[in-house]
Amino acid sequence: VTRRIAVVAFAQLPNVRRDTEHEETELVQPVLNAALEQAGLTRADLGFTCSGSSDFLLGRPFSFVSALDALAPWPPASESHVEMDGAWALYEAWVRLQCGDIDSALVYAYGKSSLGDLRDVLAQQLDPYYLAPLVPDSISLAALQARALLDAGGCSERDMAEVAARSRRDAQDNPYAQLRMDCDVDQLLAREFLVAPLRKHDCPPISDGACAVVLAAEAVARRCCARPAFITGIDHRIETHALGARDLTQSPSTRIAAEHAGAFTGTFDLAELHAPFTHQEIILRKALRLGPEVAINPSGGALAANPMMVAGLARIGEAATRLSRGDGQRAIAHATSGPCLQQNLVCVLETD
Amino acid sequence: MEACAVIGVGQTQHRARREDVSIPGLLREAATRALQDAELTWKDIEAVVIGTAPDMFEGVMMPELYLADALGAVGKPISRIHTAGSVGGSTALVASHLIHARIHRCVLTLAFEKQSESDAMWALSPTIPFQPQLTAGAGGYFAPLIRAYMRRSGAPRHIGHLVAVKDRLNGLKNPYSHLRLPDIDLARVEASPMLWDPIRHLDTCPSSDGACAMVLADAAHAKRTPRPPAWLHGGAMRSEPVMFAGRDQVNPRAGIDCAKDVYAQAGITDPRRELDVAEIYVPFSWFEPMWLENLGLCGAGEGWQLTEAGVTALDGDLPINPSGGVLCTNPIGASGMLRFAEAALQVRGMAGEHQIDGAHTALGHAYGGGSQFFAMWILGSERP
Numbered sequence: 050v051t052r053r054i055a056v057v058a059f060a061q062l063p064n065v066r067r068d069t070e071h072e073e074t075e076l077v078q079p080v081l082n083a084a085l086e087q088a089g090l091t092r093a094d095l096g097f098t099c100s101g102s103s104d105f106l107l108g109r110p111f112s113f114v115s116a117l118d119a120l121a122p123w124p125p126a127s128e129s130h131v132e133m134d135g136a137w138a139l140y141e142a143w144v145r146l147q148c149g150d151i152d153s154a155l156v157y158a159y160g161k162s163s164l165g166d167l168r169d170v171l172a173q174q175l176d177p178y179y180l181a182p183l184v185p186d187s188i189s190l191a192a193l194q195a196r197a198l199l200d201a202g203g204c205s206e207r208d209m210a211e212v213a214a215r216s217r218r219d220a221q222d223n224p225y226a227q228l229r230m231d232c233d234v235d236q237l238l239a240r241e242f243l244v245a246p247l248r249k250h251d252c253p254p255i256s257d258g259a260c261a262v263v264l265a266a267e268a269v270a271r272r273c274c275a276r277p278a279f280i281t282g283i284d285h286r287i288e289t290h291a292l293g294a295r296d297l298t299q300s301p302s303t304r305i306a307a308e309h310a311g312a313f314t315g316t317f318d319l320a321e322l323h324a325p326f327t328h329q330e331i332i333l334r335k336a337l338r339l340g341p342e343v344a345i346n347p348s349g350g351a352l353a354a355n356p357m358m359v360a361g362l363a364r365i366g367e368a369a370t371r372l373s374r375g376d377g378q379r380a381i382a383h384a385t386s387g388p389c390l391q392q393n394l395v396c397v398l399e400t401d
Numbered sequence: 402m403e404a405c406a407v408i409g410v411g412q413t414q415h416r417a418r419r420e421d422v423s424i425p426g427l428l429r430e431a432a433t434r435a436l437q438d439a440e441l442t443w444k445d446i447e448a449v450v451i452g453t454a455p456d457m458f459e460g461v462m463m464p465e466l467y468l469a470d471a472l473g474a475v476g477k478p479i480s481r482i483h484t485a486g487s488v489g490g491s492t493a494l495v496a497s498h499l500i501h502a503r504i505h506r507c508v509l510t511l512a513f514e515k516q517s518e519s520d521a522m523w524a525l526s527p528t529i530p531f532q533p534q535l536t537a538g539a540g541g542y543f544a545p546l547i548r549a550y551m552r553r554s555g556a557p558r559h560i561g562h563l564v565a566v567k568d569r570l571n572g573l574k575n576p577y578s579h580l581r582l583p584d585i586d587l588a589r590v591e592a593s594p595m596l597w598d599p600i601r602h603l604d605t606c607p608s609s610d611g612a613c614a615m616v617l618a619d620a621a622h623a624k625r626t627p628r629p630p631a632w633l634h635g636g637a638m639r640s641e642p643v644m645f646a647g648r649d650q651v652n653p654r655a656g657i658d659c660a661k662d663v664y665a666q667a668g669i670t671d672p673r674r675e676l677d678v679a680e681i682y683v684p685f686s687w688f689e690p691m692w693l694e695n696l697g698l699c700g701a702g703e704g705w706q707l708t709e710a711g712v713t714a715l716d717g718d719l720p721i722n723p724s725g726g727v728l729c730t731n732p733i734g735a736s737g738m739l740r741f742a743e744a745a746l747q748v749r750g751m752a753g754e755h756q757i758d759g760a761h762t763a764l765g766h767a768y769g770g771g772s773q774f775f776a777m778w779i780l781g782s783e784r785p
Binding site: 120128129173176285286387 | 402423424454455456457458459460461462463465466467468469470474475476477478479480481482483484485491494495498499501502503504524525527529637638639640641642643644645647653654655658659770771773774775
């Protein structure tokens, strides 16, 4: 039996293609302040803080050290950092809250995907001895996965275009999204391939951004938030790094994480899936058994804004925000990391 | 909170260049030894928590993705921690939270650095927009802090050299130690080249390839483990800002607060008397007396006197770094976990030649950044 912990606040920056004016401290400070203000908490109330970011994106070691100044941790704070998407920082904070001796935690994440050539930067995640020297870029690897799914009859190019069109249409209601537009599926399908079978619309935008979430134990959560979104289950799992050893048309790690998070004990009103590529949403929907009755990525998802290291945490924040404002009672949020959905986190959220 | 114990400890043979193993090979050497110590197999591990310092050191972005297979993590949770030099300590603490919180019963935690893959001096001297460039690596950063300490405390110049000699002699008793300097003495340290005044070549840590692994488990596991467990009596992390005029980097408040927190959790009121041994992060010899004060093991300005009087020697009444410490072995990401793991070996009575007789309570300490990130734990031979 786990302690009831809720997401009580979520703040994010508007996602942009290239931010040239802010370094990491300046990216983080506004979202951190906004999230604390939303929760009605101060820094002194926090029992723990955890962040997520990647040095390689920023092109320098210890980027998170500078970002920490946004927290102004004085007196010194109980604080930690994951070199992962912020969703895993949220997991660490949730675990810390389960220990029972603290009642609230702050989680933040930031990422500037625009500083380098993102496709080549992400290739540095690969096996450094056998794979990275070949520099298979992130879009080419996703294209292999899409090809495998198409060949297996798991979807059509039209299904993929429909995911893109729906995501960017829904993003019109999200002022923080980067790609917000009405698009016609036939027109999308008439375009050239970027890396076959992926067209540009099948791929995420390159985004710079930051977001922050406040977690609180039940008693505090009820003071902070009229309708807190409780985390009723959260788990994450990883698959083999060897792409050739995986069935790329499935996401078994997502399924295992969902089972451990108790996802399959009921139905969902909405889902926020961290699917940077259109075909990945289709793979994830199947792994999570999400039918047509579930609203998928009402925020527009990663196809509308994909700030690296932020987009996963933002899915949890977006799902919780929607539950708190009454869009539903039960939601599933998902985050991914690594090539072709190698690592996945599932978070089940419920309101009273 | 569920009780948490260290039931397995493993580390690599640390060397300047481990060209005989890949990055996963290095980690498996440590992990296999930890599993053997606990008499467990990979199947018994429910989750993996891994830490390493900047990815630039090996040139692999988020290496836990690549390492998932080698670490037996496929189908399991794996998290990657990075809190600068304190990361080895923080990583162990994050793993302990999984046990305390009853999320998992048995967790493998590891930390590594294969520094021969790159040049740590370069990786630690980045050009950051709008900040003065630090072109001299960690030593260039810490030398002025040491000079400030000498001025404040009136410590004579040979104090650092005493630590340099003591830790290298201790390291000779540790079969895993990277540096082995049997001929070291005060004269040799004093004659070694000046790198960053007052840090001479022999006052500084090496650059190592190495890894450390521990198996952490709940009380039920710890009860049936074949060798004595090391029980966790307290663990804490503290961080302070980069740009804040109120900081005292010579005696950082984050370290003071972190130590107070772990002592309180462990019910320790007089750490100088109640701790039997401490493994603390001393990358430059002078940090031994500086951390003695920061950890509340003596009054301000008195740390160097303890060092000079031999209190911190292997046969002193508060031995510091019997393993030889960071001055003998420094795979940066693993250096903090090695401190935590050596503390475990001491209270388990398994530290071999560098065992402190009757060690029941031990402190493991790690720090990082510009003396701003701290991670500590207290281990005991008895269940809390």
